[in-house]
Amino acid sequence: MDETAKLIIDGVSYDLPVLTGTEGDKAIDIRKLLSSTGYITYDPGFGNTGSCASSITYMDGERGILRYRGIPVEQLAEYATFVEIAYLLINGHLPTQDELNRTRMILNDTSMIHESMHVFFQAFPRGSHPMNILSSMVNALRGFYPELYDHDDPANPEYTYLSLVSKVRTLAAMSYKISKGDKVIYPRHDLSYCANFLNMMFDSPVKPYIIDEDIVKALNVFWILHADHEQNCSTAAVRVVGSGKVNLYSAISAGVSALWGPLHGGANQAVIEMLTDIHENGIPLETIIAKAKSKKDPFRLMGFGHRVYKTYDPRAKIMKRMADKILSKFRREDPLLDIAKRLEEIAITDPYFVDHNLYPNVDFYSGIVLRAMGIPTNMFTVMFAIGRLPGWISQWRESINDPHWRISRPRQIYTGEQQRNYVPTSQRI
Ligand code: CMC
Numbered sequence: 372m373d374e375t376a377k378l379i380i381d382g383v384s385y386d387l388p389v390l391t392g393t394e395g396d397k398a399i400d401i402r403k404l405l406s407s408t409g410y411i412t413y414d415p416g417f418g419n420t421g422s423c424a425s426s427i428t429y430m431d432g433e434r435g436i437l438r439y440r441g442i443p444v445e446q447l448a449e450y451a452t453f454v455e456i457a458y459l460l461i462n463g464h465l466p467t468q469d470e471l472n473r474t475r476m477i478l479n480d481t482s483m484i485h486e487s488m489h490v491f492f493q494a495f496p497r498g499s500h501p502m503n504i505l506s507s508m509v510n511a512l513r514g515f516y517p518e519l520y521d522h523d524d525p526a527n528p529e530y531t532y533l534s535l536v537s538k539v540r541t542l543a544a545m546s547y548k549i550s551k552g553d554k555v556i557y558p559r560h561d562l563s564y565c566a567n568f569l570n571m572m573f574d575s576p577v578k579p580y581i582i583d584e585d586i587v588k589a590l591n592v593f594w595i596l597h598a599d600h601e602q603n604c605s606t607a608a609v610r611v612v613g614s615g616k617v618n619l620y621s622a623i624s625a626g627v628s629a630l631w632g633p634l635h636g637g638a639n640q641a642v643i644e645m646l647t648d649i650h651e652n653g654i655p656l657e658t659i660i661a662k663a664k665s666k667k668d669p670f671r672l673m674g675f676g677h678r679v680y681k682t683y684d685p686r687a688k689i690m691k692r693m694a695d696k697i698l699s700k701f702r703r704e705d706p707l708l709d710i711a712k713r714l715e716e717i718a719i720t721d722p723y724f725v726d727h728n729l730y731p732n733v734d735f736y737s738g739i740v741l742r743a744m745g746i747p748t749n750m751f752t753v754m755f756a757i758g759r760l761p762g763w764i765s766q767w768r769e770s771i772n773d774p775h776w777r778i779s780r781p782r783q784i785y786t787g788e789q790q791r792n793y794v795p796t797s798q799r800i
Contacts, residue, residue, distance in 0.1 A: 385404075385407060390421075405782070423610065424775070425766070427460060428460075429441070430601055430680075439456065442459070453598070457533075460598060461765045474533060478536065481530070482538070491511060492508070493549065501543070501546045501753045502753060505543060505627050509539060509624040535623065536760055539760055540564070540568050540571075540757055543568070545571070546753070547572055556572075556574045563587065565594070568757070569590065585697065592689065593693075594758035608628070610770045610779065611779040612625035613771065614779040622763075623763050623764070623767070630755060638734035639741070640738065640752055643738035643751065656710070656717055664721075672724075676727070677730075677732045687732055690740060693740050694708055694736045694740050737755075
């Protein structure tokens with residue numbers, strides 16, 4: 372017999388269907404709640420709300436599990452390339468050799484940016500944040516490449532999705548070069564996806580960039596770890612904005628904007644700023660921990676805590692190992708890594724952090740890895756965005772093909788004034 376949940380309101384009993392996911396997760400189906408009872412649910416921040424059914428990413432926050440299309444992220448970080456992951460997320464299976472060759476060919480064919488877009492870049496005021504530029508430029512792609520667009524699944528979806536994956540990488544590197552006033556470096560067909568990005572970022576006509584395979588590998592892992600994370604803030608934004616049947620580019624641009632916030636992807640920049648502040652001003656770590664615990668202080672320990680993970684974020688474990696590896700390869704020391712490790716040691720044994728299940732998340736060590744690669748701090752969240760792009764695209768694609776699709780339109784509990792009359796200006800006191 373199908374499982375049901377019983378809800379009793381004012382002595383009247385309602386049976387609500389229970390849905391079960393492939394990993395045994397349960398949800399009470401309340402789709403008919405309002406029409407049958409007159410009640411809505413109240414869940415600010417959607418912590419208890421399943422907004423969709425999805426077959427893309429599985430997370431178990433209690434056990435620290437993350438899988439893309441069923442495959443553990445640890446295996447993918449060890450063996451796969453980011454291009455394979457993009458294919459896996461968007462298409463549901465790992466590519467065969469032929470599919471991979473074709474994917475690489477499309478990524479190369481679509482890597483250039485319309486020359487008129489350069490003018491756009493030049494018009495941004497100096498000092499504009501690269502996330503600001505990226506979200507505008509992604510939206511602008513709709514105007515420059517109208518042939519790729521269709522609000523329903525496009526005629527050639529593979530081409531549309533991969534061209535976006537390719538162009539966003541080029542846009543990101545261009546925005547960095549232009550922000551510095553340097554010559555833009557074009558993509559090269561002989562380089563892998565990750566090496567190509569590094570080359571566009573750091574090559575120059577007067578000083579060729581020497582591609583280091585260990586840095587390329589580290590970037591590959593960094594992007595794999597960020598590729599999808601089920602219904603997080605930016606992905607939910609992509610789905611909500613996309614639910615109005617807006618084009619793919621505008622939906623993704625909304626995702627980029629949502630990611631920018633310091634509580635979400637912007638945390639990687641905020642962590643480095645926090646660690647730098649501690650380092651440069653010699654702030655005792657106990658003071659930082661006390662500030663994070665104080666209910667009178669809005670400060671939070673950046674890079675700690677997660678809505679879903681109530682244990683160590685599996686991505687943070689890999690990122691921490693990578694930070695050690697990449698710094699030891701260059702025989703470099705980063706005082707921020709030592710501060711981060713000491714902060715972690717104090718926090719994970721502190722009763723406040725233990726009771727609140729607050730552990731390092733992916734952003735705690737990722738900035739240290741990016742610094743070691745030479746990526747400037749204001750580009751950190753852009754790096755997250757490039758990684759998350761295949762996830763956003765796959766989630767958007769799944770949502771527009773969902774037979775249960777409806778425009779996203781939550782309800783509210785109204786707490787304002789009851790009806791009252793308009794008062795003419797002369798009679799107002
Ligand atoms: N430092 C101190 N206290 C914290 C922190 C923190 N980093 N995070 C949560 N808390 C406390 C919070 O004060 C609250 O305490 P109490 O119940 O006593 O009032 C409790 O933990 C629950 O917090 P919440 O804000 O209700 O939790 P949430 O699930 O809504 O927020 C979060 C999740 C990630 C926004 C939050 O943990 C946070 O602000 N962390 C710092 C920012 C950060 O590192 N963000 C990156 C997240 S991972 C990358 C991504 O996917 O975006």
